[in-house]
Amino acid sequence: MDDQAVQPDTNTQLDHPIIELRAVNKIYGKPGDPDSVTAVKDISFAIRDLPGSGQCRVFLGPSGCGKSTILRIIAGLIPPSSGEVLVNGQPVNGPSADRGMVFQSYSSFPWLNVIDNVRFGMDMSGIPRSEGNDRSAALIERVGLGGTERMLPGNLSGGMRQRVAIARSLACRPRIILMDEPFGALDPKTRRDMQDLVAGLLGDNDLNQTFVFVTHDIDEAIFLADRIHVLSARPGMLVGDVEAPRATEYTRLAMSRGEYQELSNRIISMIYGNTEHSHVLSDHLLLGD
Numbered sequence: 001m002d003d004q005a006v007q008p009d010t011n012t013q014l015d016h017p018i019i020e021l022r023a024v025n026k027i028y029g030k031p032g033d034p035d036s037v038t039a040v041k042d043i044s045f046a047i048r049d050l051p052g053s054g055q056c057r058v059f060l061g062p063s064g065c066g067k068s069t070i071l072r073i074i075a076g077l078i079p080p081s082s083g084e085v086l087v088n089g090q091p092v093n094g095p096s097a098d099r100g101m102v103f104q105s106y107s108s109f110p111w112l113n114v115i116d117n118v119r120f121g122m123d124m125s126g127i128p129r130s131e132g133n134d135r136s137a138a139l140i141e142r143v144g145l146g147g148t149e150r151m152l153p154g155n156l157s158g159g160m161r162q163r164v165a166i167a168r169s170l171a172c173r174p175r176i177i178l179m180d181e182p183f184g185a186l187d188p189k190t191r192r193d194m195q196d197l198v199a200g201l202l203g204d205n206d207l208n209q210t211f212v213f214v215t216h217d218i219d220e221a222i223f224l225a226d227r228i229h230v231l232s233a234r235p236g237m238l239v240g241d242v243e244a245p246r247a248t249e250y251t252r253l254a255m256s257r258g259e260y261q262e263l264s265n266r267i268i269s270m271i272y273g274n275t276e277h278s279h280v281l282s283d284h285l286l287l288g289d
């Protein structure tokens, strides 16, 4: 009898989306106050597990449309003004180790060396130091930083510090990794290297992790995403979503072909209502205000 009672619960648990937002609004300041800012409006979506595979969902939209706001709400760093935020079917009440985060600004601890930075979350979670060291060393190698273990972040380049931040976000093996324009401050070459790194991590992701990545760069979105959620200019509203081929099957060469152009035109017309902007934007495909 007890077993039968447990069974439906377990099934329901499996059916929950990993991340779900229901009618989320976020207003900074007091509603009705002339200085208040409606950052995002009526945001609803559900991200489900891809059985046996990791995935990358990208939120793409013009600067200031509320992408970071959505990510910070999922992270539990800020509450929505209204609506519901669920992770694995549970309301989000604050940050949690099941959601790792990589910010645009480098967020390593400047007084800790690279391996101590990467191991930090594992230390906090009570993972034995020797296991933490082994896992950190493997991740440092994986993100291409082998040999820097004893260096302080201040002695690393911006790209290297973001590699530390990525290794740190992966260390506790969270189900969800939230990336907030993590490569926005990097030079174009380093940015491409970092995109390749994330694409590689997605390709060999044996933990079925869900990456949620925020950007205003269409190239970056198409390169990394399995699915792109497109947002309008502020207040950010979801205006559509498009499937993109897996990063691992999609070379940069293919991105210059017609298929890519067709995809980026679709995205631009979702945001601006037509594809006229594609002429203006086709050089660099960054979405402005």
Ligand code: ADP
Pocket: 028, 029, 037, 038, 039, 061, 062, 063, 064, 065, 066, 067, 068, 069, 070, 234
């Ligand atoms: P995006 O990530 O798309 O650039 P953000 O989520 O950072 O957009 O911001 C959305 C809007 O909300 C912007 O107009 C921004 O100025 C405003 N905003 C963001 N954070 C705050 C805050 N803490 N207080 C007031 N306004 C904010």
